[in-house]
Amino acid sequence: MPTSSASTTDSARSSSNGGVQSLERAFDLLERMADSGGEVGLSELSASSGLPLPTIHRLMRTLVACGYVRQQPNRRYALGPRLIRLGESAARLLGTWARPYLARLVEETGETANMALLDGDEIVYVAQVPSKHSMRMFTEVGRRVLPHSTGVGKALLAGFPPEEVRALLSRTGMPAATEKTITTPDGFLAALEDVRRHGYAVDDNEQEVGVRCLAVSVPNSPTAAAISISGPAGRVTEAATEKIVPVLQQVADELSEALASQNHA
Known part of the structure; x- marks a missing residue:
């Protein structure tokens, strides 16, 4: 798993259009979850987004902490009630x-x-x-x-x-x-x-x-x-x-x- 300093670097890194890359990735994952019916596994998200599993895991952990995603008993992830x-x-x-x-x-x-x-x-x-x-x-x-x-x-x-x-x-x-x-x-x-x-x-x-x-x-x-x-x-x-x-x-x-x-x- 990446260290916290690597995570901070990724969060602050700007994308080519001037946005924050980790924010763009997080919203992209939410969109992909919605397109998949609202519930997906990490491997499915990795396959559809092209992002490495550690990156997706870190982003999903943050989204879960904020209430925008919840983890199901079967370990899959679903869109959260805060949305x-x-x-x-x-x-x-x-x-x-x-x-x-x-x-x-x-x-x-x-x-x-x-x-x-x-x-x-x-x-x-x-x-x-x-x-x-x-x-x-x-x-x-x-x-x-x-x-x-x-x-x-x-x-x-x-x-x-x-x-x-x-x-x-x-x-x-x-x-x-x-x-x-x-x-x-x-x-x-x-x-x-x-x-x-x-x-x-x-x-x-x-x-x-x-x-x-x-x-x-x-x-x-x-x-x-x-x-x-x-x-x-x-x-x-x-x-x-x-x-x-x-x-x-x-x-x-x-x-x-x-x-x-x-x-x-």
């Missing part, structure tokens, strides 16, 4: 940034606008601006749903490899929310192919009877995010879809640019 507070605060902030863009969606489409993130295997809604119509759709901010029956879920998962989608569906199951909910992995993968082909996702009475939802992913978002509009099926018709989708795509692009500039600030 939850950070994630919830960041999601709220992301929702705050998105609200002006969602307000524009409501203004231009007349329907309720939402923003949602993929959190683990679930969709969580982080922002909403309601329609001004008396008949309108409400989704509570903070509500969690399974991806297979939602437009935002389809929009988000369309960018994932099929094997990852199948693995997620096997973990969550595919319960039917309505008679129109897709309940087979093959059917859902076919729907994702449609999303990629058309550039947007549709929830056609699949989450709630009488409700139609159109969704697109936010390109290059720091975390997988999508925006959507939802309204009564009688208003969100095929003809309305042709007008709404370009607005959705434009707002998603503008939101993506705003998040990128915030990221580089």
